[in-house]
Amino acid sequence: xxxxxxxxxxxxxxxxxxxxxxxxxxxxxxxxxxxxxxxxxxxxxxxxxxxxxxxxxxxxxxxxxxxxxxxxxxxxxxxxxxxxxxxxxxxxxxxxxxxxxxxxxxxxxxxxxxxxxxxxxxxxxxxxxxxxxxxxxxxxxxxxxxxxxxxxxxxxxxxxxxxxxxxxxxxxxxxxxxxxxxxxxxxxxxxxxxxxxxxxxxxxxxxxxxxxxxxxxxxxxxxxxxxxxxxxxxxxxxxxxxxxxxxxxxxxxxxxxxxxxxxxxxxxxxxxxxxxxxxxxxxxxxxxxxxxxxxxxxxxxxxxxxxxxxxxxxxxxxxxxxxxxxxxxxxxxxxxxxxxxxxxxx
Amino acid sequence: xxxxxxxxxxxxxxxxxxxxxxxxxxxxxxxxxxxxxxxxxxxxxxxxxxxxxxxxxxxxxxxxxxxxxxxxxxxxxxxxxxxxxxxxxxxxxxxxxxxxxxxxxxxxxxxxxxxxxxxxxxxxxxxxx
Ligand SMILES: [Zn+2]
Numbered sequence: 001x002x003x004x005x006x007x008x009x010x011x012x013x014x015x016x017x018x019x020x021x022x023x024x025x026x027x028x029x030x031x032x033x034x035x036x037x038x039x040x041x042x043x044x045x046x047x048x049x050x051x052x053x054x055x056x057x058x059x060x061x062x063x064x065x066x067x068x069x070x071x072x073x074x075x076x077x078x079x080x081x082x083x084x085x086x087x088x089x090x091x092x093x094x095x096x097x098x099x100x101x102x103x104x105x106x107x108x109x110x111x112x113x114x115x116x117x118x119x120x121x122x123x124x125x126x127x128x129x130x131x132x133x134x135x136x137x138x139x140x141x142x143x144x145x146x147x148x149x150x151x152x153x154x155x156x157x158x159x160x161x162x163x164x165x166x167x168x169x170x171x172x173x174x175x176x177x178x179x180x181x182x183x184x185x186x187x188x189x190x191x192x193x194x195x196x197x198x199x200x201x202x203x204x205x206x207x208x209x210x211x212x213x214x215x216x217x218x219x220x221x222x223x224x225x226x227x228x229x230x231x232x233x234x235x236x237x238x239x240x241x242x243x244x245x246x247x248x249x250x251x252x253x254x255x256x257x258x259x260x261x262x263x264x265x266x267x268x269x270x271x272x273x274x275x276x277x278x279x280x281x282x283x284x285x286x287x288x289x290x291x292x293x294x295x296x297x298x299x300x301x302x303x304x305x306x307x308x309x310x311x312x313x314x315x316x317x318x319x320x321x322x323x324x325x326x327x328x329x330x331x332x333x334x335x336x337x338x339x340x341x342x343x344x345x346x
Numbered sequence: 347x348x349x350x351x352x353x354x355x356x357x358x359x360x361x362x363x364x365x366x367x368x369x370x371x372x373x374x375x376x377x378x379x380x381x382x383x384x385x386x387x388x389x390x391x392x393x394x395x396x397x398x399x400x401x402x403x404x405x406x407x408x409x410x411x412x413x414x415x416x417x418x419x420x421x422x423x424x425x426x427x428x429x430x431x432x433x434x435x436x437x438x439x440x441x442x443x444x445x446x447x448x449x450x451x452x453x454x455x456x457x458x459x460x461x462x463x464x465x466x467x468x469x470x471x472x473x474x475x
Contacts, residue, residue, distance in 0.1 A: 015438045047437060048416060049456040053468060057454040085466055094468060098360045098454055331440075 004129045005170035005307065006163050007069065008316055010062025011279045012055050012141075013159040013266055013326035016045040018338045020154055026335050027149050034154055039240035043157040043267025045333065046143045048341050051085045055160035055272075056141040057098040063137070063162040064099065066319040069169065071099055075133025077107040078123055080116025080140045080271045082189070082196075084109050095139065106133075113187060114236055115297025116140060117161065117271040122177055122303060124165035135166045142270035147195035148344065155239055157267030159326075161275040171313040172282060172291065175306040178219035180211050187298030198298075207300050208238065212246045215302035216294045223306055227251040230306075231289040234260030234277040236296035238268045259284055265327050271297075280323040287311045347460070352467055357391070359469030362452060364430065366392035375430055396452040397475065398426035403436065403444050412458045420444050424472055438473040449475040 019042045024031035035041065046055065056079050064071050079091040092107035110116040110123075117140015124136030141160035146152035186207035189196040199207075212235055220226065227233075233256045235243035240263055247257040260277035263269075269276055274295040281291060287309050294304040339345055357363040357377065364375030369386040375394055380387050403422035406413075420436040422444070436444055437455060450472035457467040 047455075049437060049471070051456060051466070053466075054454050054456060057468075061454070097356055098468070100357075100361050 002129065002131070002167055003170060003173055004125050004165070004167050005173040005310075006282070007135070007166040007169055007171060008063045008067035008164040009279050009282055010059040010064070010066070010162045010321075011159070011276055011323040011326055012058035012062065012161075013044050013269070013276070013323070014046040014050055014055065015329055015331055016047060016333050016341065017042040017266070017330045018045055018333055018335065022332075022335050022338075023154055037239070037241070038155050039264060040155050040267055041264055042330075042332065043155060044159055044269065045338055045341055046158045048343075050143070050158075052079070052081045052083050052141045052143055052160070053085050053091045053094045055143070055158065056081075056091060056095050056139045056162065059141065059160035059162035060095055060099055060137060060139060062319070062321050063164050066316045067164060068315065069135070069164070069166070071101050073135040074099070074101045074137055075105050076124055076127055076136040077101075077105060078110055078120030078136070078138050080110040080112065080118075080120045080138070081142050082111055082113055082116065082270055083143045083145060084111075087191075095137075112301065113297035113299050114238070114268070114270045114273055115295040115301060115303055117275045118293070118295040118303040118305070121163055121165065121305070122179070124163075125174055125177065128165055128167055135164060138163050138165060140271035140275045142272055144268065144270045145189075145195050150195070151200075152196070152198070155267050157263070157269045159266060159269035159272040159276050161272050161279045163275070169312050169315065170310055171316060172307040172309055175308060176219060176223045177303060177305045178215060178222055179301060179303045180215045180218065181301040182211070184298065184300035186300055203238075203298070204242070207298065208236070208242055208296050209246055209249070211300050211302040212236065212294050212296050213249060215304040216250055216292065219292070219304035219306055225290070225306060227256075229290050230256060230292045232259050232281045232285060233257055233292040234274055234281060235294050236274040237261065237263035237277060238273070240264050262323065262327065265330075276323060282309075282313070283317065283322045283324065285309045285313070287313060347467065349465065352465060359457065359467070360454070362394040362396065362432070362470050364392045364394050365389045373428070373430060375432055394430055394432065395427035398424045398450060398472075400436070400444065400446055400448045400450060401425050401431065402446065405441055412460060422472065424450060435471040436473070437471045443474070451475050
């Protein structure tokens, strides 16, 4: 069987952050209580001249510039997001042009709430494995919307992660992928609506937990792996509590989940959330490590992946503009500036 | 800005693609069909260096309607590592943080949005390293 896996990856998180205290001040709410609920301290905010296309391009350029292959070999680009800058006019074509890889390739924008990035990864794995293309690019990027005063306002951040998927010089070899998909009314945004709506408490048990657990278990059963086989495990991070709770329920330790848990500093970057955690793990994991990644997207579904890190990972590390670089590079802004940057003033 | 012009300028704005004359070897930006030094049409694309230094900068407070929402912002003349000088906006940098001689790198940003229904123009800007 021909091998398939990740050959390079890149991250991007905007520089601006807003602290939970700063938002709570505006609504006279108790920041200590809110932080206890989400375990998120601050969330990332895109600058006024940033959107999903710019963040997707930055993460993709990081994936390409740390890597020694030829980007002209790209046969597919998929950008998963729920905040594409246009409803009609793809983000993926902007990415193709900004990488100078126009024009003999296929491309599309994807939407599946917070798991459209991993959906793109699965599509690339399939195309590469079946030899329809030799190299694919899957990106998950979001500039998340949260209605002012909604609980989401405290947690929804922004960022992007990009993965080059191929069959040569693999840094993280794919052992298998497994998905669960059901129709679930937990979170939605109608055409033309600015902000998403959600089923508040309904978003937890039957939605996030059920899908994440069933998908992770399904993959491990299929592969015959057990929780102790994995050095690192990454789940979708709508807050820091959910992924830690789901890890506990599945039998993973705190240590296994820790490295991928980056939402404490940047919030939930929707389509980029679990895969930015995964990118952070890839920056630190050792050859031979096994990694489990499970995304979750409302509506609803989960995609699980099992990877083994190869020796080739040290060919693309260290790299200056890695996930940690963007986490470290941050400037805290006040609510007024946040309102301006998000375009809430009209 | 009309769609054909946006489309024509794409490689210059997205990729900082200039031109190199194959006769007199001079490199220029933006792209031209004809070398401005020797008049030769024997030119090819040349990708500018993506890092450089700030030579001069100033703060823009008055500008075109589509950019007024972004003011005040920093505009600078950057000397790229290949010696070519370009003008560009400095981002991820507070107005009081900009310095002459500051090292910068190209980043991909929104240049302007034509209202809420028109086209979004993208291209390079510069961020501190
Ligand atoms: Zn010439």
